[in-house]
Amino acid sequence: MSKQKKITDKKSALLNATLTLINDHGFHDAPMSKIAKLAGVSPATIYLYFENKQDLVNTLYLEVKSSFSDCAFKGYHDTMPVKKGFEIIWYNIADYKLNIVNEATFLSQCDNTPMIDEEIRKEGLKHLQPLLDLWERGKKEGIIKPLSNFVLYAYSIYPLTFLMAMQKIYLCGLSQKVRDETFQVVWDAIKQ
Numbered sequence: 001m002s003k004q005k006k007i008t009d010k011k012s013a014l015l016n017a018t019l020t021l022i023n024d025h026g027f028h029d030a031p032m033s034k035i036a037k038l039a040g041v042s043p044a045t046i047y048l049y050f051e052n053k054q055d056l057v058n059t060l061y062l063e064v065k066s067s068f069s070d071c072a073f074k075g076y077h078d079t080m081p082v083k084k085g086f087e088i089i090w091y092n093i094a095d096y097k098l099n100i101v102n103e104a105t106f107l108s109q110c111d112n113t114p115m116i117d118e119e120i121r122k123e124g125l126k127h128l129q130p131l132l133d134l135w136e137r138g139k140k141e142g143i144i145k146p147l148s149n150f151v152l153y154a155y156s157i158y159p160l161t162f163l164m165a166m167q168k169i170y171l172c173g174l175s176q177k178v179r180d181e182t183f184q185v186v187w188d189a190i191k192q
Helices: 003-025 032-039 043-049 053-072 082-099 101-111 118-140 149-156 158-168 176-190
Strands: none
Touching: 003 032, 003 043, 003 053, 003 101, 032 043, 032 053, 053 082, 053 101, 053 118, 082 101, 082 118, 082 158, 082 176, 101 158, 118 149, 149 158, 149 176, 158 176
C-alpha cells in the first residue's frame, strides 16, 4: 500500500468515526480519544491531519456539504424552467436525506449548533448556490414568492429533515406517493 493511500485511509477513517460519534452522541460527547479509538488510530495521529477537533469537524462538514451538493444538483441545469429545476433539486435532496441518512443527520445537527465556524458555514452555503440562484430567478420571473432564501428553505427543504427523523424512528414511511404529495405542498408554499 502506498504512503498516500495510507494517509487517505487514516484521514477517511477519522472523518467517518467523527460522523458516527457526533450522530450517535452529539458534538460534545465525541472527544478526540473516542474518535481515534473508533477510527483505529492513536490519538496523536489525529493531529497529523487536523489542527484540533474544530478543524476536524469543519473539514467533515465541508466534505459532507460537497457530497450533498453533488447529489442535490444531479441532472439540474440552470436553463431549466424554474418549477422543473426546483422539482429535480427537491427530489434529489429528498433522496439524499432519506437514503444517505448518516450524512443528512450530521448536516441537520450542523444546522442547529454553533460548532461550525461562521466562515466555514458561509463556505458551506456556497454548495447551495445553484438553488439560491434558481430561487432568485424564480422571484424575478414572478414564479417564486419574494421571500428571503431562509424562509424559502424553511418551507421547502427543512420539512425533509422532519420527515427524515420520522422515518428514522419508523413513524412515517415515505413512499413515492407521500413524496409527491409533500412536493406539491412545498411547491404550493413557495410559488407566487
